[in-house]
Amino acid sequence: MQVSSFQQQGATLSSQSNIIDINEQNAQQVLIQGSQDKVVLIDFWADWCEPCKQLMPVLEKIAADYPDDLILAKINCDEQQAIAGQFGVRSLPTLVVFKDGQPVDGVAGVQPESAIRDMLSKYLPAPQDEALQQAQDALHAEDFEAAYTFAKQAFDLAPEDPAARLILADAAASVGHTEQAKQLLSELTIADQDSYYQQILAKIKLAEEAADTPEITALEQALAASPDDLQIHVDLALQYHQVKRHEEALELLFQVLRKDMQFGDAKQTALNVINNLPSGDPLAARYRRIMYSMLY
Secondary structure, three states: OOHHHOOOOOOOOOOOOOEEEOOOOOHHHHHHHHHHHOEEEEEEEOOOOHHHHHHHHHHHHHHHHOOOOEEEEEEEOOOOHHHHHHHOOOOOOEEEEEEOOEEEEEEEOOOOHHHHHHHHHOOOOOOOHHHHHHHHHHHHOOOHHHHHHHHHHHHHHOOOOHHHHHHHHHHHHHOOOHHHHHHHHHOOOHHHOOHHHHHHHHHHHHHHHHOOOHHHHHHHHHHHHOOOOHHHHHHHHHHHHHOOOHHHHHHHHHHHHHHOOOOOOHHHHHHHHHHOOOOOOHHHHHHHHHHHHHHO
16 A cells, blocks of 8 residues: 555644544645554545444544544545545445554444444553553652552553552552552452562561551550540551551541540541542542531
8 A cells, every 4th residue: 555655735633633534635644644653543434324424423432532642534435535445445434543654453344332442442552551650650759649649540440450450559558558458469360469569568568567666556555455535546546647557547536536526636637637648549538428427
Protein backbone atom coordinates (compact mmCIF):
# COMPACT_ATOMS: atom_id res chain seq x y z
CA MET A 1 0.00 0.00 0.00
CA GLN A 2 1.57 3.27 -1.11
CA VAL A 3 -0.21 5.72 1.15
CA SER A 4 2.92 7.87 0.98
CA SER A 5 1.99 8.83 -2.58
CA PHE A 6 -0.84 11.01 -1.24
CA GLN A 7 -0.35 14.75 -1.12
CA GLN A 8 0.44 16.20 2.31
CA GLN A 9 -0.98 19.65 1.65
CA GLY A 10 -3.96 21.06 3.51
CA ALA A 11 -3.83 18.63 6.42
CA THR A 12 -4.43 19.90 9.93
CA LEU A 13 -5.30 17.90 13.04
CA SER A 14 -8.04 19.69 14.95
CA SER A 15 -7.21 20.50 18.55
CA GLN A 16 -10.94 20.28 19.27
CA SER A 17 -11.55 16.78 17.98
CA ASN A 18 -9.83 13.49 17.33
CA ILE A 19 -12.33 12.54 14.61
CA ILE A 20 -11.08 13.38 11.11
CA ASP A 21 -12.48 12.88 7.61
CA ILE A 22 -9.73 11.48 5.39
CA ASN A 23 -9.08 12.54 1.80
CA GLU A 24 -6.12 12.41 -0.57
CA GLN A 25 -4.80 15.71 0.80
CA ASN A 26 -4.54 14.70 4.45
CA ALA A 27 -4.13 10.91 4.32
CA GLN A 28 -0.33 11.06 4.58
CA GLN A 29 -0.36 13.33 7.60
CA VAL A 30 -3.12 11.56 9.53
CA LEU A 31 -2.37 7.93 8.74
CA ILE A 32 1.43 7.95 8.52
CA GLN A 33 2.54 10.85 10.69
CA GLY A 34 -0.42 10.81 13.07
CA SER A 35 0.02 7.11 13.85
CA GLN A 36 3.57 7.70 15.07
CA ASP A 37 2.25 9.29 18.26
CA LYS A 38 -1.31 7.98 18.46
CA VAL A 39 -3.35 4.97 17.48
CA VAL A 40 -5.39 5.61 14.34
CA LEU A 41 -8.65 3.70 13.90
CA ILE A 42 -9.75 3.91 10.26
CA ASP A 43 -13.47 3.58 9.62
CA PHE A 44 -14.34 2.71 6.01
CA TRP A 45 -17.99 3.60 5.42
CA ALA A 46 -20.50 4.87 2.85
CA ASP A 47 -23.78 6.77 2.90
CA TRP A 48 -25.76 3.81 1.55
CA CYS A 49 -24.37 1.44 4.23
CA GLU A 50 -26.89 1.23 7.11
CA PRO A 51 -24.61 -0.97 9.30
CA CYS A 52 -21.93 1.73 8.89
CA LYS A 53 -24.33 4.34 10.24
CA GLN A 54 -25.23 2.08 13.17
CA LEU A 55 -21.57 1.61 14.00
CA MET A 56 -20.57 5.27 13.76
CA PRO A 57 -21.96 6.42 17.18
CA VAL A 58 -20.12 3.53 18.83
CA LEU A 59 -16.84 4.56 17.24
CA GLU A 60 -17.38 8.20 18.18
CA LYS A 61 -18.06 7.17 21.78
CA ILE A 62 -14.81 5.18 21.89
CA ALA A 63 -12.90 8.09 20.34
CA ALA A 64 -14.30 10.43 23.01
CA ASP A 65 -12.87 8.14 25.71
CA TYR A 66 -9.33 8.51 24.31
CA PRO A 67 -8.99 12.15 23.19
CA ASP A 68 -5.20 12.16 23.66
CA ASP A 69 -4.36 8.67 22.39
CA LEU A 70 -6.72 7.79 19.54
CA ILE A 71 -7.63 9.30 16.16
CA LEU A 72 -10.81 8.13 14.47
CA ALA A 73 -10.10 8.50 10.74
CA LYS A 74 -13.28 8.26 8.68
CA ILE A 75 -13.01 7.35 5.00
CA ASN A 76 -16.12 7.67 2.83
CA CYS A 77 -15.51 4.95 0.28
CA ASP A 78 -17.79 6.52 -2.36
CA GLU A 79 -15.84 9.77 -2.24
CA GLN A 80 -12.37 8.28 -1.63
CA GLN A 81 -12.39 5.22 -3.86
CA ALA A 82 -8.65 5.40 -4.55
CA ILE A 83 -7.78 5.22 -0.84
CA ALA A 84 -10.27 2.41 -0.21
CA GLY A 85 -8.82 0.55 -3.18
CA GLN A 86 -5.28 0.79 -1.87
CA PHE A 87 -6.44 -0.75 1.41
CA GLY A 88 -8.20 -3.55 -0.48
CA VAL A 89 -11.53 -2.86 1.21
CA ARG A 90 -14.13 -5.35 -0.03
CA SER A 91 -17.01 -4.95 2.42
CA LEU A 92 -18.45 -2.27 4.65
CA PRO A 93 -18.06 -1.37 7.38
CA THR A 94 -14.37 -2.19 7.71
CA LEU A 95 -12.13 -1.05 10.55
CA VAL A 96 -8.33 -0.90 10.34
CA VAL A 97 -5.96 -0.06 13.19
CA PHE A 98 -2.90 1.96 12.18
CA LYS A 99 0.17 2.29 14.42
CA ASP A 100 3.64 3.62 13.60
CA GLY A 101 2.70 4.09 9.96
CA GLN A 102 1.51 0.51 9.46
CA PRO A 103 -1.81 -1.37 9.60
CA VAL A 104 -1.59 -3.64 12.67
CA ASP A 105 -5.14 -4.94 13.09
CA GLY A 106 -8.58 -4.80 11.59
CA VAL A 107 -12.00 -6.33 11.27
CA ALA A 108 -14.85 -6.31 8.74
CA GLY A 109 -18.55 -6.13 9.48
CA VAL A 110 -20.54 -4.68 12.35
CA GLN A 111 -18.88 -5.43 15.69
CA PRO A 112 -20.12 -4.96 19.26
CA GLU A 113 -18.50 -2.14 21.20
CA SER A 114 -16.77 -4.63 23.50
CA ALA A 115 -15.05 -6.35 20.58
CA ILE A 116 -13.77 -3.06 19.18
CA ARG A 117 -12.48 -2.00 22.59
CA ASP A 118 -10.76 -5.36 23.02
CA MET A 119 -9.04 -4.95 19.66
CA LEU A 120 -7.89 -1.42 20.52
CA SER A 121 -6.79 -2.32 24.05
CA LYS A 122 -3.70 -4.02 22.62
CA TYR A 123 -2.47 -0.67 21.33
CA LEU A 124 -3.97 1.97 23.66
CA PRO A 125 -2.80 2.74 27.18
CA ALA A 126 -4.93 1.14 29.88
CA PRO A 127 -7.16 3.58 31.85
CA GLN A 128 -5.15 2.97 35.01
CA ASP A 129 -1.71 3.52 33.46
CA GLU A 130 -1.48 7.27 34.11
CA ALA A 131 -2.56 6.95 37.75
CA LEU A 132 -0.10 4.07 38.26
CA GLN A 133 2.76 6.16 36.87
CA GLN A 134 1.80 9.06 39.12
CA ALA A 135 1.69 6.70 42.11
CA GLN A 136 5.14 5.32 41.28
CA ASP A 137 6.57 8.82 40.90
CA ALA A 138 5.09 9.84 44.25
CA LEU A 139 6.50 6.72 45.94
CA HIS A 140 9.97 7.52 44.61
CA ALA A 141 9.60 11.09 45.88
CA GLU A 142 8.43 9.69 49.26
CA ASP A 143 5.18 11.62 48.95
CA PHE A 144 3.28 8.66 50.34
CA GLU A 145 -0.12 10.29 50.77
CA ALA A 146 -0.18 11.35 47.11
CA ALA A 147 1.07 7.88 46.14
CA TYR A 148 -1.82 6.28 48.02
CA THR A 149 -4.37 8.56 46.34
CA PHE A 150 -3.09 7.79 42.83
CA ALA A 151 -2.67 4.08 43.56
CA LYS A 152 -6.23 3.86 44.88
CA GLN A 153 -7.49 5.53 41.69
CA ALA A 154 -5.61 2.99 39.56
CA PHE A 155 -6.83 0.07 41.65
CA ASP A 156 -10.44 1.22 41.45
CA LEU A 157 -10.11 1.36 37.65
CA ALA A 158 -8.51 -2.09 37.38
CA PRO A 159 -8.74 -4.19 40.56
CA GLU A 160 -7.75 -7.26 38.54
CA ASP A 161 -4.40 -5.71 37.54
CA PRO A 162 -1.59 -7.19 39.70
CA ALA A 163 0.56 -4.09 39.19
CA ALA A 164 -2.22 -1.85 40.54
CA ARG A 165 -2.65 -4.16 43.53
CA LEU A 166 1.08 -4.21 44.29
CA ILE A 167 1.51 -0.45 44.05
CA LEU A 168 -1.55 0.18 46.24
CA ALA A 169 -0.16 -2.31 48.79
CA ASP A 170 3.16 -0.44 48.75
CA ALA A 171 1.45 2.91 49.21
CA ALA A 172 -0.85 1.53 51.91
CA ALA A 173 2.12 0.17 53.87
CA SER A 174 3.86 3.53 53.47
CA VAL A 175 0.96 5.47 55.04
CA GLY A 176 0.49 2.94 57.85
CA HIS A 177 -2.36 0.86 56.47
CA THR A 178 -0.48 -2.38 57.07
CA GLU A 179 -3.60 -4.53 57.39
CA GLN A 180 -4.91 -3.27 54.07
CA ALA A 181 -1.49 -3.86 52.50
CA LYS A 182 -1.42 -7.45 53.79
CA GLN A 183 -4.95 -8.07 52.51
CA LEU A 184 -4.03 -6.77 49.05
CA LEU A 185 -0.95 -8.98 48.91
CA SER A 186 -2.83 -12.05 50.13
CA GLU A 187 -4.99 -12.06 47.01
CA LEU A 188 -2.06 -12.20 44.58
CA THR A 189 -1.15 -15.45 42.87
CA ILE A 190 2.26 -17.06 43.30
CA ALA A 191 3.16 -15.88 39.80
CA ASP A 192 2.80 -12.26 40.97
CA GLN A 193 4.91 -12.68 44.10
CA ASP A 194 8.07 -11.19 42.63
CA SER A 195 10.89 -9.17 44.18
CA TYR A 196 8.65 -6.12 44.48
CA TYR A 197 6.17 -8.22 46.44
CA GLN A 198 8.97 -9.26 48.81
CA GLN A 199 10.03 -5.61 49.24
CA ILE A 200 6.49 -4.68 50.26
CA LEU A 201 6.36 -7.53 52.78
CA ALA A 202 9.60 -6.24 54.29
CA LYS A 203 8.17 -2.70 54.43
CA ILE A 204 5.07 -4.00 56.23
CA LYS A 205 7.22 -5.82 58.80
CA LEU A 206 9.32 -2.72 59.46
CA ALA A 207 6.20 -0.56 59.77
CA GLU A 208 4.68 -2.94 62.29
CA GLU A 209 7.87 -3.07 64.33
CA ALA A 210 8.12 0.73 64.34
CA ALA A 211 4.50 1.02 65.44
CA ASP A 212 5.20 -0.37 68.92
CA THR A 213 6.97 2.40 70.83
CA PRO A 214 7.63 2.39 74.59
CA GLU A 215 5.05 5.17 74.96
CA ILE A 216 2.42 3.06 73.23
CA THR A 217 3.24 0.02 75.34
CA ALA A 218 2.92 2.05 78.54
CA LEU A 219 -0.38 3.60 77.50
CA GLU A 220 -1.78 0.23 76.40
CA GLN A 221 -0.95 -1.14 79.84
CA ALA A 222 -2.55 1.89 81.49
CA LEU A 223 -5.70 1.46 79.40
CA ALA A 224 -5.92 -2.21 80.31
CA ALA A 225 -5.75 -1.21 83.99
CA SER A 226 -8.25 1.68 83.61
CA PRO A 227 -10.52 0.90 80.63
CA ASP A 228 -12.98 3.69 81.51
CA ASP A 229 -10.37 6.46 81.53
CA LEU A 230 -11.27 8.54 78.47
CA GLN A 231 -8.10 10.63 78.61
CA ILE A 232 -5.95 7.52 78.24
CA HIS A 233 -8.02 6.66 75.15
CA VAL A 234 -7.21 10.05 73.65
CA ASP A 235 -3.53 9.93 74.61
CA LEU A 236 -3.11 6.46 73.15
CA ALA A 237 -4.98 7.48 69.99
CA LEU A 238 -2.54 10.34 69.46
CA GLN A 239 0.40 7.95 69.84
CA TYR A 240 -1.18 5.51 67.37
CA HIS A 241 -1.69 8.33 64.89
CA GLN A 242 1.96 9.37 65.14
CA VAL A 243 3.11 5.89 64.09
CA LYS A 244 0.44 5.72 61.34
CA ARG A 245 -1.84 3.27 63.13
CA HIS A 246 -4.74 5.44 62.00
CA GLU A 247 -7.56 2.95 62.22
CA GLU A 248 -6.73 2.04 65.82
CA ALA A 249 -6.45 5.74 66.65
CA LEU A 250 -9.88 6.49 65.21
CA GLU A 251 -11.47 3.52 66.93
CA LEU A 252 -10.22 4.74 70.32
CA LEU A 253 -11.36 8.31 69.65
CA PHE A 254 -14.81 7.21 68.60
CA GLN A 255 -15.09 5.06 71.72
CA VAL A 256 -14.62 8.32 73.61
CA LEU A 257 -17.10 10.23 71.45
CA ARG A 258 -19.77 7.58 71.85
CA LYS A 259 -19.55 8.06 75.61
CA ASP A 260 -19.06 11.83 75.65
CA MET A 261 -19.17 13.88 72.45
CA GLN A 262 -17.84 16.93 74.28
CA PHE A 263 -14.90 15.26 76.03
CA GLY A 264 -11.81 17.47 75.80
CA ASP A 265 -10.39 17.74 72.27
CA ALA A 266 -11.54 14.26 71.25
CA LYS A 267 -13.87 15.42 68.49
CA GLN A 268 -11.36 17.84 66.96
CA THR A 269 -8.59 15.25 67.26
CA ALA A 270 -10.75 12.70 65.44
CA LEU A 271 -11.47 15.21 62.67
CA ASN A 272 -7.76 16.03 62.39
CA VAL A 273 -6.88 12.36 62.00
CA ILE A 274 -9.58 11.88 59.34
CA ASN A 275 -8.54 14.99 57.42
CA ASN A 276 -4.88 13.94 57.46
CA LEU A 277 -5.66 10.67 55.71
CA PRO A 278 -4.87 10.50 51.97
CA SER A 279 -7.53 11.59 49.51
CA GLY A 280 -9.61 8.60 48.48
CA ASP A 281 -8.80 6.62 51.63
CA PRO A 282 -11.86 4.43 52.42
CA LEU A 283 -11.00 4.71 56.12
CA ALA A 284 -11.63 8.46 55.98
CA ALA A 285 -14.95 7.97 54.18
CA ARG A 286 -16.08 5.38 56.74
CA TYR A 287 -15.32 7.49 59.78
CA ARG A 288 -16.76 10.64 58.22
CA ARG A 289 -20.05 8.75 57.83
CA ILE A 290 -19.89 7.65 61.46
CA MET A 291 -19.16 11.19 62.62
CA TYR A 292 -22.06 12.55 60.55
CA SER A 293 -24.47 9.99 61.99
CA MET A 294 -23.38 10.88 65.52
CA LEU A 295 -23.75 14.62 64.95
CA TYR A 296 -27.02 14.56 63.02
